[in-house]
Amino acid sequence: MIRHPPTIVCYICGREYGTKSISIHEPQCLKKWxxxxxxxxxxxxxxxxxxxxxxxxxxxxxxxxxxxxxxxWQSSQSQLVPCSVCGRTFLPDRLIVHQRSCKPKAAK
Structure with a gap:
């Protein structure tokens, strides 16, 4: 059985980091945010x-x-914004790109 080193999820971006790296990552991630x-x-x-x-x-x-x-993970997912047309969730900068192509479904 292979045992992987423990990881911690970043509360900002939702990615996993090692227990030593998370303290370096979080301030940089918050600055980027x-x-x-x-x-x-x-x-x-x-x-x-x-x-x-x-x-x-x-x-x-x-x-x-x-x-x-x-x-x-729940904290990072709460940062997502739903699309007003389809309801999918995105990071706000990606929502702008998504909304260019998201169209309401035509009635049949």
Whole structure:
């Protein structure tokens, strides 16, 4: 059985990083998020994502990575914006591109 090293999900972008890399990634990811958010039209700008606080610590004093990753994943998914036509969810910068080609279904 191959055992992979533990990973932590970024609460901003939803990608997985190693336990040592996440502390380097999160400040850079948040800075990138600010830059991208400021370029969006005012109606698509989002509030700053908040880091979820999971207080489930095991008897040995370790964080419950499953609960921590689930909370971070939910936080990253809450950043998505639904299309007003089809309902699919996108990051706001990708929604603009999607809406160029998304057309309502014609009645049969």
């Amino acid at each position: 600010y830059n991208e958010n400021n370029l969006l039209p005012k109606e698509l700008r989002r509030p700053e994502p908040k880091k979820p606080e999971v207080r489930t610590i095991s008897a040995k004093g370790f964080y419950d990575l499953v609960a921590l990753n689930e909370a971070a």
